[in-house]
Amino acid sequence: QKEVEQNSGPLSVPEGAIASLNCTYSDRGSQSFFWYRQYSGKSPELIMFIYSNGDKEDGRFTAQLNKASQYVSLLIRDSQPSDSATYLCAVNPLSGGSYIPTFGRGTSLIVHP
Amino acid sequence: ETGVTQSPTHLIKTRGQQVTLRCSSQSGHNTVSWYQQALGQGPQFIFQYYREEENGRGNFPPRFSGLQFPNYSSELNVNALELDDSALYLCASSLERGANTGELFFGEGSRLTVL
Numbered sequence: 001q002k003e004v005e006q007n008s009g010p011l012s013v014p015e016g017a018i019a020s021l022n023c024t025y026s027d028r029g030s031q032s033f034f035w036y037r038q039y040s041g042k043s044p045e046l047i048m049f050i051y052s053n054g055d056k057e058d059g060r061f062t063a064q065l066n067k068a069s070q071y072v073s074l075l076i077r078d079s080q081p082s083d084s085a086t087y088l089c090a091v092n093p094l095s096g097g098s099y100i101p102t103f104g105r106g107t108s109l110i111v112h113p
Numbered sequence: 114e115t116g117v118t119q120s121p122t123h124l125i126k127t128r129g130q131q132v133t134l135r136c137s138s139q140s141g142h143n144t145v146s147w148y149q150q151a152l153g154q155g156p157q158f159i160f161q162y163y164r165e166e167e168n169g170r171g172n173f174p175p176r177f178s179g180l181q182f183p184n185y186s187s188e189l190n191v192n193a194l195e196l197d198d199s200a201l202y203l204c205a206s207s208l209e210r211g212a213n214t215g216e217l218f219f220g221e222g223s224r225l226t227v228l
Contacts, residue, residue, distance in 0.1 A: 004155075034216070043203055043219035044156065088155055090217075098169040101146065101205075101217055103155040 003027075006089050006104035013111055019076040021107050023089030026070070031099065033065055033072045036088040038106065044088055048074060079111040119204050119220035126194050127228050134189040134223045136204030144168070145187040146217065147179060148203040156203055162187055191225075199227045 003026040013019045021035075032051050036044035050056045050063040050072065062075040072091070076083055086106040092099040118137045126132050138145050144163045148156035158171035162181035176192040185206070191198060201224050205217035 006155075008153075036217075043222050044217075045219070046216055049216060098161065098163075100158055100161060100169045100171075102158060103148075105153075105155040 004089055004091055004102050004104035006087075006107050008105055008107060010108040010110050013079050013109070015079060015081060015111055015113050017079050017111075019079045019083065019109055019111070021074040021076075021087050021089075021109065023072045023074075023091075023104055024070055025072070025089075025091045025093075025102075027091070027093035028067075028070065029094045030091040031094075032092045033063070034090040034092075034101070035061075035063060035072075035074045036090060036103075038086045038088055040085075076109075079109075081111050081113055084109055084111050117204060117206050117218050117220035119202075119223050121223060122221065123224045123226075125226045125228060128194055128196060130194050130227075131190065131192045132194060132225060134191075134202050134204075134225075136187045136189070136206075136220055138185045138187065138204075138206035139218045142206035142208050142218070143185050144207045145181055145185065146205045146207070147187070147189045148205065149173075150201045150203055150222075152200075159189065194227045196227050199225060201225075 005024045035048040038044040048063040050065045056063045060077045064073045088106045089104040090101045146161040147159040150156045160170040161168045165181045178190045181187045201222045203222045204220045
């Protein structure tokens with residue numbers, strides 16, 4: 001079973017703070033890593049992807065990958081109430097010759113004014 | 114550019130019935146994946162289709178089946194519905210199926226309630 005683990009939260013942070021979301025995965029063969037945001041009642045939307053060890057920054061978002069530790073994280077700087085959502089981590093383990101995006105259960109983030 | 118569309122958006126069925134959910138992939142995308150998302154859970158992979166062939170399958174029983182058509186649209190069929198099948202069914206399209214696939218474009222989902 002190829003697993004992706006996330007703390008379900010909720011993670012509550014004040015407006016303007018840094019929110020740190022974490023994810024671990026079990027399959028060392030995973031090649032790519034994704035963060036999706038899902039607002040309540042809506043479908044997931046991709047916000048970041050990362051393929052190589054290290055940090056990748058995009059605006060207020062930074063994705064961090066450590067393949068040796070099988071760990072990927074998402075930092076949200078200057079958090080805004082509009083960032084309140086569930087954040088889904090997804091990885092791409094190789095399964096039966098195909099790469100199948102596999103999701104964690106998501107972490108609920110609440111940004112309070 | 115046309116996004117991913119799913120139909121119906123909501124439906125109610127009773128135990129033992131059958132349901133067909135439909136998905137039109139984003140223009141130019143040849144891969145469609147179906148996910149089941151129960152309340153408070155992450156999306157669970159059902160299966161993926163690439164150029165009309167099943168390309169991978171998750172841990173779902175055979176009563177979950179699918180099709181992909183030449184225009185890359187897709188159907189998910191569920192037979193002998195059970196109460197636990199109540200969930201949001203998400204269709205996602207992507208450009209390719211390789212190692213970097215994961216940039217999935219989701220439709221708004223079909224909310225299925227089984228009574």
